Amino acid sequence: MPALIEARDLTKKFGSHVAVDHANFTIESGRIVGLIGPNGAGKTTALRALLGLTTYGGHLRVLGREPLRERADLMRDACFIADVAVLPGWLRVDQAIDFVAGIHPRFRRARAVELLAKTQIRNGSRMRELSKGMKTQVHLALTMAIDAKLFVLDEPTIGLDLLARRSFYDALVEDYMDETRTIVVTTHQVEEVENLLTDVMFIDKGRIVLDSSLEDIAKRYAAVVVNAADLEAARALGAFFERRTLGKTVLYFENVDLAKLSTLGEVLTPTVSDLFVAKLSGSAV
Amino acid sequence: MNNMIWLIRREFWENRAIWLLPAIIAGLLVVAGIFGGVHIGPNEMHVGPGDMQPNSDHSMPDSRVIGGVALFAFSIVFLGIMSIYSAWYLLDCLYADRKDRSILFWKSLPLTDTETVLSKLAVGLLIIPLVYFVIADLTTLAMAFIISIRASSWVGNSLWQPDIWLQLQVYWLYLIVTLALWLLPVAGWLMLVSAVATRAVILWSFLPPLALYLGERWVFGTHAVGAILTDRLLTGYPTTAFHASGDGGGIFSAIVHDGRADAGAEAARSVWTYINPAGFFASPATWIGIGVGVGLIVATIQVRSRRSEI
Numbered sequence: 001m002p003a004l005i006e007a008r009d010l011t012k013k014f015g016s017h018v019a020v021d022h023a024n025f026t027i028e029s030g031r032i033v034g035l036i037g038p039n040g041a042g043k044t045t046a047l048r049a050l051l052g053l054t055t056y057g058g059h060l061r062v063l064g065r066e067p068l069r070e071r072a073d074l075m076r077d078a079c080f081i082a083d084v085a086v087l088p089g090w091l092r093v094d095q096a097i098d099f100v101a102g103i104h105p106r107f108r109r110a111r112a113v114e115l116l117a118k119t120q121i122r123n124g125s126r127m128r129e130l131s132k133g134m135k136t137q138v139h140l141a142l143t144m145a146i147d148a149k150l151f152v153l154d155e156p157t158i159g160l161d162l163l164a165r166r167s168f169y170d171a172l173v174e175d176y177m178d179e180t181r182t183i184v185v186t187t188h189q190v191e192e193v194e195n196l197l198t199d200v201m202f203i204d205k206g207r208i209v210l211d212s213s214l215e216d217i218a219k220r221y222a223a224v225v226v227n228a229a230d231l232e233a234a235r236a237l238g239a240f241f242e243r244r245t246l247g248k249t250v251l252y253f254e255n256v257d258l259a260k261l262s263t264l265g266e267v268l269t270p271t272v273s274d275l276f277v278a279k280l281s282g283s284a285v
Numbered sequence: 286m287n288n289m290i291w292l293i294r295r296e297f298w299e300n301r302a303i304w305l306l307p308a309i310i311a312g313l314l315v316v317a318g319i320f321g322g323v324h325i326g327p328n329e330m331h332v333g334p335g336d337m338q339p340n341s342d343h344s345m346p347d348s349r350v351i352g353g354v355a356l357f358a359f360s361i362v363f364l365g366i367m368s369i370y371s372a373w374y375l376l377d378c379l380y381a382d383r384k385d386r387s388i389l390f391w392k393s394l395p396l397t398d399t400e401t402v403l404s405k406l407a408v409g410l411l412i413i414p415l416v417y418f419v420i421a422d423l424t425t426l427a428m429a430f431i432i433s434i435r436a437s438s439w440v441g442n443s444l445w446q447p448d449i450w451l452q453l454q455v456y457w458l459y460l461i462v463t464l465a466l467w468l469l470p471v472a473g474w475l476m477l478v479s480a481v482a483t484r485a486v487i488l489w490s491f492l493p494p495l496a497l498y499l500g501e502r503w504v505f506g507t508h509a510v511g512a513i514l515t516d517r518l519l520t521g522y523p524t525t526a527f528h529a530s531g532d533g534g535g536i537f538s539a540i541v542h543d544g545r546a547d548a549g550a551e552a553a554r555s556v557w558t559y560i561n562p563a564g565f566f567a568s569p570a571t572w573i574g575i576g577v578g579v580g581l582i583v584a585t586i587q588v589r590s591r592r593s594e595i
Contacts, residue, residue, distance in 0.1 A: 051392075051393075052392075053389075053392060054591075054592075055591050068590070068591070071392070071397075071398075071590070072395045072396055072397040072398075072400075073395070075392075075393060075394055075395040075396075076395045079393055080393045081393070082389040082393065083386060083389050086385075086386045086387050086388075086389045086390045087387060087390055088299070088381075088382065088385055088387035088390070089385065090298065090299050091298065091299075091387075092298075095295075095298050099291055099294075099295055100394065102287070102290075102291040102294075103287070103288050103291050103394060103395065103396060104394060104395060105395070139390070143393075
């Protein structure tokens, strides 16, 4: 079965600025992929290309389609929330449901109504009358009622308070995710999503610097906490990043002999956040 | 087609002024007709509480003429306001959802950019005029009824002129169709600006043509651009879509002038002879305009689907 998303040499330039630089990746179905990078790394641009919202160079297929040319077609099987609070102020909740029900062949109206019934939102409210969190709930209800194969979220929780953020991700994982669906989510707040991801892609300055499933991360990466006395010995094993903490040093390794490492100190599996910092802090040792 | 109907319905949700504005004007006219003193035509008559006599320095005017003038005057009010609103609508329609970023929602739905652009073009060029047409029609009927009753002491019920009314229906529908085609390049330009500009759409709508006009005058000393613009926006349409009248007044004086001069039904009926569909559709200017309009709309669709920034 072909990959759900297939990008080869995906490139996007704005003038002389290269936002996405020859990115290569594939995403299989049934995964929850985090596209993670600092601000301005090219996450949003990459997603916009996937969704047919921007021109791009290179080869790109999403659900077997060419996004820019076949966006409307693609949106039958894919859906996205590309920003918070983008539902227009004049739109009423019932109008939004009517409209999507009217034009989207895979929209299940009953599902949207059921999801909204759990909230405090009234059917006759206009978006401009709702709080940011409520707007996001409406958008999420509309989107989760679409029986889509691919769901793309770009920084979906920016500007939401902690409670709204938590319930957003809970709803996403508990009510939506199953093996037939694929979710791609971008964020620069790694901690928020790392527990729900199956795969991570780190993007920095337009380049994919890490593309791995979480299982593979556990196999490939290790960190060791060493005392000053063992520091040189640990460095000799080829750490790609080190960090000082409480008089000790944490060194990060890729594909290292764990047996050797464990003689030097306590061996840890780095969390996604740790790895993010390690990979993106730039200079190696 | 289903998508089109939903997209057009969506425009009505977003732009309630499409029907609210003419409805309010209609309401004001009707209220004025019921309670106010109403002048119809320059000096023909004055209808007001306690003043139900024609002005003394005039002979008794022909009620047909007054009816025709009334019907026509209301149409002109609606037509003027509609033109301004329509132009504003077209200029704003692709810009508004970029400004509030809701384009990111609309583009997440299985609708092509072609459908979106065409639905907005249809609303701006056809649906808005049709809404005004229907509301203006209902208003003129109501006004003819009201004035007939109020002024019945001397004009009787003859202000209701079915044949003039019927002529106005044809006149309106002819106007809607031919103006939509004639102004297609203007609508295309406004939509292109709406799709491209990141701010100040009004400025962008007239600065480039103005710059072109001034540039041509300074560099070449000619004014071809000015002539083209004047022709498209002002003089070209009436001379292409209508036969010139004997006195050069054109369609706008047809009912009033001929009606008054001859004070007869035959003359009033002459409105029919002013419209010139054969001439309009045979004119190269019509087709050149349509060609340019289609080009601009294709460009608008391209911009809408391909631009990278919002």
